[in-house]
Amino acid sequence: MKADIISIGDELLKGHRINTNAPFIARALGAIGIPVERIVTCSDDPEAISRSIVSSLASADLVLVTGGLGPTRDDRTRKVVQELLGRELLFFPDAYERIVEIFRRRGREVSGEMRDQAMVIEGSLPVPNTKGTAPGMIIDCGVRYGNSHLVLMPGVPVEMEAMMNLSVIPFFAPKSGRFILHTPIMTMGIGESQLAGMIVDVEDGLPSATTLSYLPHAAGVSLMVSTMGSEKEAVDEENRRVVDAIVSKAGRFIYAVSDASLEEVVVRRLLERRLTVAVAESCTGGLLSSRLTDVPGSSGCFLQGMVTYSNRAKESLLGVSPETLESFGAVSEPVALEMARGCLERSGADLAVATTGIAGPGGGSAEKPVGMLCLAVASRSADGSIKVEASTLSMHGDRRQNKIRFSEAALRALLELLR
Amino acid sequence: MKADIISIGDELLKGHRINTNAPFIARALGAIGIPVERIVTCSDDPEAISRSIVSSLASADLVLVTGGLGPTRDDRTRKVVQELLGRELLFFPDAYERIVEIFRRRGREVSGEMRDQAMVIEGSLPVPNTKGTAPGMIIDCGVRYGNSHLVLMPGVPVEMEAMMNLSVIPFFAPKSGRFILHTPIMTMGIGESQLAGMIVDVEDGLPSATTLSYLPHAAGVSLMVSTMGSEKEAVDEENRRVVDAIVSKAGRFIYAVSDASLEEVVVRRLLERRLTVAVAESCTGGLLSSRLTDVPGSSGCFLQGMVTYSNRAKESLLGVSPETLESFGAVSEPVALEMARGCLERSGADLAVATTGIAGPGGGSAEKPVGMLCLAVASRSADGSIKVEASTLSMHGDRRQNKIRFSEAALRALLELLR
Numbered sequence: 001m002k003a004d005i006i007s008i009g010d011e012l013l014k015g016h017r018i019n020t021n022a023p024f025i026a027r028a029l030g031a032i033g034i035p036v037e038r039i040v041t042c043s044d045d046p047e048a049i050s051r052s053i054v055s056s057l058a059s060a061d062l063v064l065v066t067g068g069l070g071p072t073r074d075d076r077t078r079k080v081v082q083e084l085l086g087r088e089l090l091f092f093p094d095a096y097e098r099i100v101e102i103f104r105r106r107g108r109e110v111s112g113e114m115r116d117q118a119m120v121i122e123g124s125l126p127v128p129n130t131k132g133t134a135p136g137m138i139i140d141c142g143v144r145y146g147n148s149h150l151v152l153m154p155g156v157p158v159e160m161e162a163m164m165n166l167s168v169i170p171f172f173a174p175k176s177g178r179f180i181l182h183t184p185i186m187t188m189g190i191g192e193s194q195l196a197g198m199i200v201d202v203e204d205g206l207p208s209a210t211t212l213s214y215l216p217h218a219a220g221v222s223l224m225v226s227t228m229g230s231e232k233e234a235v236d237e238e239n240r241r242v243v244d245a246i247v248s249k250a251g252r253f254i255y256a257v258s259d260a261s262l263e264e265v266v267v268r269r270l271l272e273r274r275l276t277v278a279v280a281e282s283c284t285g286g287l288l289s290s291r292l293t294d295v296p297g298s299s300g301c302f303l304q305g306m307v308t309y310s311n312r313a314k315e316s317l318l319g320v321s322p323e324t325l326e327s328f329g330a331v332s333e334p335v336a337l338e339m340a341r342g343c344l345e346r347s348g349a350d351l352a353v354a355t356t357g358i359a360g361p362g363g364g365s366a367e368k369p370v371g372m373l374c375l376a377v378a379s380r381s382a383d384g385s386i387k388v389e390a391s392t393l394s395m396h397g398d399r400r401q402n403k404i405r406f407s408e409a410a411l412r413a414l415l416e417l418l419r
Numbered sequence: 420m421k422a423d424i425i426s427i428g429d430e431l432l433k434g435h436r437i438n439t440n441a442p443f444i445a446r447a448l449g450a451i452g453i454p455v456e457r458i459v460t461c462s463d464d465p466e467a468i469s470r471s472i473v474s475s476l477a478s479a480d481l482v483l484v485t486g487g488l489g490p491t492r493d494d495r496t497r498k499v500v501q502e503l504l505g506r507e508l509l510f511f512p513d514a515y516e517r518i519v520e521i522f523r524r525r526g527r528e529v530s531g532e533m534r535d536q537a538m539v540i541e542g543s544l545p546v547p548n549t550k551g552t553a554p555g556m557i558i559d560c561g562v563r564y565g566n567s568h569l570v571l572m573p574g575v576p577v578e579m580e581a582m583m584n585l586s587v588i589p590f591f592a593p594k595s596g597r598f599i600l601h602t603p604i605m606t607m608g609i610g611e612s613q614l615a616g617m618i619v620d621v622e623d624g625l626p627s628a629t630t631l632s633y634l635p636h637a638a639g640v641s642l643m644v645s646t647m648g649s650e651k652e653a654v655d656e657e658n659r660r661v662v663d664a665i666v667s668k669a670g671r672f673i674y675a676v677s678d679a680s681l682e683e684v685v686v687r688r689l690l691e692r693r694l695t696v697a698v699a700e701s702c703t704g705g706l707l708s709s710r711l712t713d714v715p716g717s718s719g720c721f722l723q724g725m726v727t728y729s730n731r732a733k734e735s736l737l738g739v740s741p742e743t744l745e746s747f748g749a750v751s752e753p754v755a756l757e758m759a760r761g762c763l764e765r766s767g768a769d770l771a772v773a774t775t776g777i778a779g780p781g782g783g784s785a786e787k788p789v790g791m792l793c794l795a796v797a798s799r800s801a802d803g804s805i806k807v808e809a810s811t812l813s814m815h816g817d818r819r820q821n822k823i824r825f826s827e828a829a830l831r832a833l834l835e836l837l838r
Contacts (some may be wrong), residue, residue, distance in 0.1 A: 011632050013455045014601065015445030017645060019438060022460070026434030036432045037467070039456035041441070043458055044632075048456070049647030105815075113612060122626065131816075156635060215435055224435060279726075285712025286705035289726040293704025296780050296818055304732035307698075307708040309717075313766070317723065317736070347732070399715055 002054035008067030033178030067155035069134040087122040088162035095135040132159040185223040186256040269418040270301035278347035280339040318342035333390040336376035344378040352378040371395040423475035427486030452597030486574035506541040514554040546737040551578040605675040689720035697766035699758040702776035735759035752809035755795035765796040771797040790814040
């Protein structure tokens with residue numbers, strides 16, 4: 001079974017939007033052993049949509065289409081497919097009830113267009129839209145198209161993702177007959193070539209059904225160990241052997257053998273150890289608090305965050321002394337240390353972390369360039385005394401990248417404290 | 420002149436990497452009036468590469484290919500094109516000197532493979548690689564392919580981007596003879612179908628050279644008005660007429676006629692009016708502060724943020740009274756009002772905004788469901804007295820979406836105060 005993905009939308013062709021739907025679908029299909037052969041992006045023009053679908057149905061067993069199912073005029077996919085297959089539209093009452101319900105809840109009037117959105121193509125399996133209005137469809141295209149399947153989904157990522165997880169993947173998984181296991185290995189504090197050198201033996205001895213990919217990202221590099229086969233147990237076993245071998249070689253740089261984010265691991269460790277945390281942020285501007293509070297359940301360990309952008313706020317909220325600010329400047333290890341200590345003392349938390357640095361683009365100097373970060377952590381010893389530590393790092397991105405990397409460094413520092 | 424983009428790479432088809440090259444190329448071509456008709460992602464397999472290039476050369480005047488020019492085994496593009504066009508490889512001394520120089524600088528030995536990287540296809544215009552080793556190529560494919568042009572570039576984004584900016588765009592701009600103007604219109608507080616209803620007359624009377632796209636995103640919907648033509652002044656004029664018509668119909672929901680984010684507009688207005696802001700966040704968990712501090716120059720108006728997740732933090736940092744918390748619960752308008760007032764008073768800022776709500780997935784009840792947001796703003800009147808206002812909203816996303824929408828609502832409330 002082989003798949004094509006068709007992403008519809010002028011905004012994608014103009015480069016106004018990045019296509020994140022196609023990689024999501026590709027990963028989901030990969031996990032049930034269905035490889036993707038082509039990803040095609042085409043315009044909202046009905047002829048272009050039709051040509052792309054016909055061309056993909058000729059070579060793929062499964063064609064997944066996103067975009068063009070909403071209520072506005074530039075949404076034309078359903079009509080194109082209807083004409084292509086020569087089928088009628090049928091009213092799908094479940095979808096209509098859901099649409100009416102959503103509109104009622106939001107206090108909006110139900111218009112005629114809403115009824116139109118609840119129509120699905122004859123002979124299709126309607127896919128409920130748990131995050132929006134227009135339903136998706138799974139369509140057996142009949143003998144004329146070699147019984148290939150067509151899946152129509154909205155282009156809105158959350159709606160499409162829910163449909164993939166709840167309906168599309170469960171429908172096609174039993175039909176695939178192959179298993180793929182992808183195991184992500186998340187590392188921190190190590191570069192790609194250094195990591196490659198460390199696990200060279202594992203890579204040289206990789207079994208034939210397993211591949212190893214490097215996935216560099218803003219804050220480091222991750223590995224993906226992928227094993228494919230027709231027997232689930234053999235696939236699991238081979239995959240685990242390779243993962244174990246990598247962990248034994250590079251374990252101290254690995255923070256998770258799953259797709260957990262660094263903040264998820266930090267929050268999980270804090271909750272397990274019943275510890276609380278508070279943060280004091282200058283250059284990360286709230287991003288560190290936001291990442292920690294992105295994790296469900298973080299209210300069980302995250303007490304408070306203070307975004308002290310101005311010197312006055314550093315003094316009044318954290319008790320940083322005006323003398324330290326004057327002598328060393330706001331971006332300095334002494335200030336970071338006082339921020340972390342003040343944050344710990346005033347919040348009553350068990351751990352605290354503080355950031356002060358220069359995110360850019362302005363504010364840099366020869367001595368303190370853009371990308372400079374002073375980071376401090378504070379914790380309580382068994383005897384109740386407070387221990388503080390500071391370090392200075394430098395990053396080389398734009399403002400937004402620097403904020404991300406600064407927050408990543410702060411999360412890493414917290415994780416080190418929790419080891 | 421119409422273009423296709425072909426992105427080569429198994430990692431793209433597996434969904435392990437998001438294709439950011441294609442949108443970059445599409446935007447660069449759009450700016451010189453060359454529309455992109457299709458973006459195709461295919462595997463590293465030579466046959467798949469060949470099929471994709473032949474198919475695109477049949478319909479496009481210009482085909483841009485990224486990926487498959489490096490020294491590793493899975494890079495096969497050049498060989499495929501060479502065979503397709505029946506041409507020789509020629510040694511390109513400039514590229515070789517550059518490669519030798521780079522390797523010398525990095526202290527690595529120059530191997531035979533390096534000489535191979537400096538070979539370009541006969542009859543091509545070599546494109547210098549200012550950020551890496553393998554040169555790109557601009558190839559006139561000859562009469563057999565209707566004199567369509569093929570552009571080969573590496574898949575590494577920085578290398579490709581430099582080639583586009585320094586060589587490819589300057590080469591094709593004089594050949595295009597057309598202009599495109601894209602004007603984004605950013606709206607807030609309105610859904611896609613409601614907005615479409617409001618501007619239905621404009622859409623019905625759209626001039627033939629102008630298109631209108633809806634770009635829904637987590638927090639609302641934006642519009643893109645695109646006009647194409649051969650005379651720059653006529654293009655500008657027609658585009659402005661359509662934009663003006665939309666603004667006159669939907670003006671009160673429009674916060675920018677540019678690609679500015681809501682936080683950029685808020686920060687700009689604050690700086691223009693020399694006002695300062697402080698924020699008190701519960702359910703947005705730092706995201707609101709982080710969005711405001713994403714804007715360069717925000718340190719000129721953003722004083723501080725307080726992420727008061729626990730009740731204790733709401734009391735100690737913002738002065739919310741234990742009685743109010745007890746009587747109404749942390750998620751309530753009275754608590755939001757006290758948070759906003761406390762934030763204003765303690766920070767000394769001119770404006771303050773406070774959020775308290777339930778981001779989910781846990782913590783909801785029948786009375787206070789997941790997605791509920793209590794929002795308050797505080798400002799100083801001319802007589803020095805403090806004015807506070809609260810409102811309650813409900814969102815329907817997952818935790819991360821709710822945080823984004825909560826923060827969007829808070830930014831909107833700030834913008835309303837600044838009108």
